[in-house]
Amino acid sequence: MFKNVKTTVAVAAGALALGLLGASPALAGEQRAAVPADSVMHAKQPTGTVVARTGVNVRSEPNTRSRVLDTYPYGATIALRCKVYGENVDGNRIWYKVEGRTGWVTARYVRNNNPVPWC
Secondary structure (H helix, E strand, O other): OHHHHHHHHHHHHHHHHHHHHHHHHHHHHHHHOOOOHHHHHOOOOOEEEEOOOOOEEEEOOOOOOOOEEEEEOOOOEEEEEEEEEEEEEOOEEEEEEEOOOOOEEEHHHEEEOOOOOEO
16 A cells, blocks of 8 residues: 555656756746847837839828828838728728828738738
8 A cells, every 4th residue: 555655656756856847948948039028018010011003092081082191102111000991992991090190091002011900
């Protein structure tokens, strides 16, 4: 009877020791791969590139009936704040809010270069 208890205790102690030893390298690896604190707080600015050969209009609202405020030419890189669903333009209902100014551009003519959050 005592032999079985001793064996069980020994196996449990060994498993515990292996578990602790196995966790140590993982924690050390996580520390080395940690992202600097300042880059976590400042996520990369979402941008988009104008893909329409004729450029894209910046509008006052996310629809084609609203006033045109400005235009971006083909190939321009635009800083984007967020996205919403708006008027469907050739099968695409997403519109991007332009960062740093008033206005919206349709995602149909702007390719997002990185993830854009929802407004």
